[in-house]
Amino acid sequence: MNSNKPRLSIIIPVLNEEEHLFTLLQHLYQHMSFPLQAEILVVDGGSVDNSKLEFDRYKGLHPEFRVEWIQSQTTGRAAQMNTGARWAKGEIFYFLHADSFPPVGFDALILEQIAKGNRAGCFRMQFNSSHWWLRLAGWFTRFNWKICRGGDQSQFISRELFESIGGFDESYRIFEDNMLIAALYERGEFTVIQKTLTTSCRRYEKTGIWRLQYHFWMIYLKHRRGAGPDHLYAYYQKHLAK
Template sequence: MSKISIIIPMLNEADHIGNLLTHLLDNSYKENIAEIIIADGGSTDESLDIISKFKSESVKINLHNSSKGRAKQMNLGAKYATGSILYFLHADSFPPKNFDTLIINEIKKDNNAGCFRMKFNSNHLWLKLAGQLTRLSWKACRGGDQSQFITTTLFNEIGGYNEDFTIYEDNDLIAKLYDRKQFVVIQKWLTTSARCYCKNGVWKLQYYYWRIHLKKWMGADAGELNRYYKKHVC
């Protein structure tokens, strides 16, 4: 029987992690979940305290300390996973009801990797349009906020996440999956936070993201992308 290991990279997510854990348990079947793995990159807020006090009698919740960096944290989570399916999920992204069954059904159809379509918790017109675009199968419409499911076997075959990237690690992995024609978009809504857009400004941040994609398309390496992101976004 296929079981899912949910892997959540975390850094100072006290505002979201408790709600996310409750959401995951309330919207899945315990028999489908191997464990929830939280890979913490050095949180200094109340995140760790929230996790330590969280109670679940149905699903194991395992916390692991990691070096900072989403790619490193997700790879560490995968190392400890026992499920035949890995489900990588940002701490502020909430998948649809019965997400576990939806994922397993795709695996049974030999769709060994994919994501959900996504909407932001915002009424901004551009963000609503951006959410609608995620229903399309185009690689350009993909991103880590949509979450990522992948069989453990396929994840290991492609070498996991490239830890040279401190940003763009999701897109790098997704590109490898598209090259293998191993990607499907499940047409159910995942809801994610627009907090980064609220902090930086929607159009300004979108411009920076477009520049990052353009730089990568023109051959920029991970180091150049990281420097650009730290200069303009961090």
């Protein structure tokens, strides 16, 4: 393994991701421009499937890369990502969902934005679906508007900026990505890289496109009207956690 300090720390929160994890790790290293300048931290939130076995299988095949499995002591994606940030050695964090696949040269694109003084941002996004609504939703992610943002688009941020915000708010069991994004927009610290990340539409396939979209809108509206993290999570548990 390269002993030099990594520049980029890729932080992936997982929970029962055996289906995607090996493929994602393959994808990341095949699409990086500078793989020896990065580390990947897979932060587990209590998986009971074969996620760890899939991780070990990849790491065994590629001992030359920095890939680490971290067991979060606290459940919830916000806590997992904060745990990854505490372990990270890089000065740039890249938070990525396990079913989202960034574009070719994504690491170089992030480093380029940092060099320009853009300390936080994401990629454009497309779903792996031809459904017109999901294609339209993906099309809107090219615009640098807060309403078009979400965690599936991934999030790069400098360590300094992340720590100044206080990281992810762990009181939010859902909507944690949106809270960080809102803080970044309030500071005028957000850019959209005009290259496309592909994310899975599995939630839409499982729940139904219109049903899932309706409940996402309701969560967003409830937050806008002042609902706190416990209320949002209770709504999510009632309507979407099945």
